[in-house]
Amino acid sequence: MKSWLKNHFAYLPSRNSYIIIATDIFLIATAYIGAFLLRFNFNLDDPQVIYSIKQTILIVILVKMFFFYFFNLYRGMWRYTGIVDLLNLIKAATFSSLLITFAIFQMRVFSPRSIVIIDWCLTVILVGGLRLFIRWYHWQSSKNGESDNLNPWSQLLSGIKRNPKAKRLLIIGAGDAGERLLRGIRASSRMNYEPIGFLDDDPKKANKLLHGVPVLGDTTILTEIAARYNVNEVLIAIPFATHKKMRQIVEDCKKAGVDFKIVPTLTEIIDGKISINSVREVAYRDLLGREPVKLDEEQIVNSLVGKNILITGAAGSIGSELCRQIAKFRPKHLILFERAESPLYDLEIELNHHFPDLPVIPILGDIQNTEELFKTFSSYHPEVIFHAAAYKHVPMMERHPWEAVKNNIGGTRNLLQIAERFRTERFVLVSTDKAVNPTSVMGATKKVAEQLVQLYASKSRTKTKFMVVRFGNVLGSVGSVVPLFRKQIKRGGPVTVTHPEITRYFMSIPEACQLILQAGAMGKGGEIFVLNMGKPIKILNIAEDVIRLSGYEPYEDIDIKFIGLRPGEKLHEELVGKDEEVIVSDHEKIFVIKGNGQQPETLEQEIDQILSTCHLQDSKRIKEQLKKLTAYTYKPDLSLEMEYISRGKIDFSVAN
Numbered sequence: 001m002k003s004w005l006k007n008h009f010a011y012l013p014s015r016n017s018y019i020i021i022a023t024d025i026f027l028i029a030t031a032y033i034g035a036f037l038l039r040f041n042f043n044l045d046d047p048q049v050i051y052s053i054k055q056t057i058l059i060v061i062l063v064k065m066f067f068f069y070f071f072n073l074y075r076g077m078w079r080y081t082g083i084v085d086l087l088n089l090i091k092a093a094t095f096s097s098l099l100i101t102f103a104i105f106q107m108r109v110f111s112p113r114s115i116v117i118i119d120w121c122l123t124v125i126l127v128g129g130l131r132l133f134i135r136w137y138h139w140q141s142s143k144n145g146e147s148d149n150l151n152p153w154s155q156l157l158s159g160i161k162r163n164p165k166a167k168r169l170l171i172i173g174a175g176d177a178g179e180r181l182l183r184g185i186r187a188s189s190r191m192n193y194e195p196i197g198f199l200d201d202d203p204k205k206a207n208k209l210l211h212g213v214p215v216l217g218d219t220t221i222l223t224e225i226a227a228r229y230n231v232n233e234v235l236i237a238i239p240f241a242t243h244k245k246m247r248q249i250v251e252d253c254k255k256a257g258v259d260f261k262i263v264p265t266l267t268e269i270i271d272g273k274i275s276i277n278s279v280r281e282v283a284y285r286d287l288l289g290r291e292p293v294k295l296d297e298e299q300i301v302n303s304l305v306g307k308n309i310l311i312t313g314a315a316g317s318i319g320s321e322l323c324r325q326i327a328k329f330r331p332k333h334l335i336l337f338e339r340a341e342s343p344l345y346d347l348e349i350e351l352n353h354h355f356p357d358l359p360v361i362p363i364l365g366d367i368q369n370t371e372e373l374f375k376t377f378s379s380y381h382p383e384v385i386f387h388a389a390a391y392k393h394v395p396m397m398e399r400h401p402w403e404a405v406k407n408n409i410g411g412t413r414n415l416l417q418i419a420e421r422f423r424t425e426r427f428v429l430v431s432t433d434k435a436v437n438p439t440s441v442m443g444a445t446k447k448v449a450e451q452l453v454q455l456y457a458s459k460s461r462t463k464t465k466f467m468v469v470r471f472g473n474v475l476g477s478v479g480s481v482v483p484l485f486r487k488q489i490k491r492g493g494p495v496t497v498t499h500p501e502i503t504r505y506f507m508s509i510p511e512a513c514q515l516i517l518q519a520g521a522m523g524k525g526g527e528i529f530v531l532n533m534g535k536p537i538k539i540l541n542i543a544e545d546v547i548r549l550s551g552y553e554p555y556e557d558i559d560i561k562f563i564g565l566r567p568g569e570k571l572h573e574e575l576v577g578k579d580e581e582v583i584v585s586d587h588e589k590i591f592v593i594k595g596n597g598q599q600p601e602t603l604e605q606e607i608d609q610i611l612s613t614c615h616l617q618d619s620k621r622i623k624e625q626l627k628k629l630t631a632y633t634y635k636p637d638l639s640l641e642m643e644y645i646s647r648g649k650i651d652f653s654v655a656n
Contacts, residue, residue, distance in 0.1 A: 031122035067092040075209040084212030093123045166194035170231045173238035174200035226256035236262040293514045303521035304329040310382035313389030315343035317477035321513040327355045335361045367411030377422045388430040397442040398567040401622045402614040408445035416456045423462045428520040429453045431470040433573045440568025444626040457526035467523035471531035472505025485546045493558040505533035528593035
């Protein structure tokens with residue numbers, strides 16, 4: 001009895017509970033009076049009828065409210081009303097009608113028998129109808145409404161099937177993502193899950209029912225709940241979780257010995273794409289825990305909608321995500337400029353599938369080819385350019401500096417010249433933190449590219465707004481550390497890290513692209529925007545986390561070897577140069593670099609000189625010329641490295 005009272009009344013002190021109870025009392029009274037009105041053709045002049053209503057209405061309200069509590073009508077969440085809630089309402093209305101009939105008979109009060117039947121019908125219609133309306137209104141007004149294939153009406157029957165052989169499932173998060181996930185599981189005949197409960201840190205949801213599935217408590221009792229209910233798998237459906245919370249949940253799942261998966265990104269939630277098919281393994285980016293980006297969508301819409309948008313390097317990690325995000329803003333044409341044939345083809349197929357009404361123009365071309373650029377601009381007259389094409393691998397560019405110069409410098413200048421010639425509205429260069437105080441060929445060439453953009457911004461006689469967006473590493477890009485670590489783990493190790501103390505700035509690819517679009521819309525010309533990357537992260541910590549997420553223990557199951565800094569590699573990257581000053585912008589995650597903004601008048605002449613020597617493939621000469629342009633020099637701090645070598649912690653034998 002004590003447990004029943006706790007489950008049914010623990011939540012009542014909240015303001016919302018009082019409002020819900022008051023609403024139901026009003027609807028119960030309305031249904032009862034309405035029954036008399038219908039029975040007597042809306043004529044209540046008879047004193048006997050008025051007396052009967054006065055004598056019985058309080059009893060009717062009390063009896064119905066008791067059965068509403070008893071059948072858990074106040075444990076469910078109205079915006080997630082389902083068949084379980086409606087069945088409970090029918091049970092409550094039926095039992096209360098039987099008891100009311102008995103009570104009225106004992107009181108010998110005048111009341112036609114049809115009143116009870118009409119009252120039962122009106123109670124179910126009014127009380128159930130309000131709950132269904134709240135559910136419909138929440139679904140209709142949410143951003144997910146149009147693209148959510150789990151229609152609220154088609155899902156009312158969710159929850160009545162049971163599979164005795166199903167995996168016992170615990171869902172973390174009883175919000176929109178968790179509810180949608182539960183509906184997806186219930187709607188799928190292929191899913192072998194039996195949801196046994198939710199965990200949610202919102203105290204208002206404690207002891208509630210969501211489609212008949214209870215909220216068992218908060219996430220601090222995960223291991224206890226997993227053991228008590230013999231949980232086989234945990235699905236994490238909290239897209240706003242901090243990295244600390246995600247780490248704790250993952251650790252608790254491991255302690256409990258249960259499998260765990262996660263619902264995908266916030267972007268997919270906004271698009272209404274969450275379904276059971278979206279559930280995936282927990283990845284390192286889920287532990288990064290960065291706050292969701294708040295965008296000024298009106299500003300972005302004004303800069304993109306109905307315009308011809310060109311993305312260079314369109315099939316790359318950043319370029320392809322820019323294409324996906326820009327496509328949502330309904331450009332006139334989306335022009336994919338890319339020299340890698342197969343990735344370009346795959347991207348075209350993907351975009352045509354998800355955006356069938358969008359004209360997607362794939363162009364197999366190279367930014368070093370001015371004729372191809374001229375042909376593209378003549379045909380489509382792009383109004384906004386996102387220049388993401390670049391060689392990015394530091395060690396590779398150290399071995400082939402002439403290629404870095406031709407592509408990252410020469411290609412950028414080609415694009416700047418033709419953008420100015422065709423009076424493009426906006427030109428956004430995607431840059432890197434390696435351009436700050438560069439110690440590598442790759443970083444130096446991107447620094448020159450930044451200088452070129454600023455030069456064109458200052459000298460251009462057109463209305464083209466030239467700007468730069470600079471940021472650090474992105475998680476999951478081709479050739480980045482996390483995919484590399486996963487490949488090494490699949491081979492059985494070791495996982496290789498260049499240095500025990502090396503750090504890098506990280507953000508997810510979708511977040512970086514959202515901020516690129518925002519900065520591109522904000523820019524007035526000449527700015528270098530820097531994205532707020534948070535605090536730098538030790539690569540060693542990433543390696544350890546990825547090993548654990550793969551089901552192993554670092555140093556025990558999978559070893560970690562330190563192989564020494566590679567040519568051109570810094571121990572710690574920087575986002576702001578020594579001669580640069582950071583000022584705030586209108587967006588909390590975007591800063592603006594304030595520098596002298598003046599580039600030497602001889603910059604283009606010096607670029608002509610370095611480009612003219614590329615055919616010689618003389619690494620030493622090219623690096624000397626880059627040094628004149630950018631103060632490029634490779635002088636890593638080797639003091640820590642030498643210390644680790646002497647202690648036997650860096651092993652050059654596994655460097656390759």
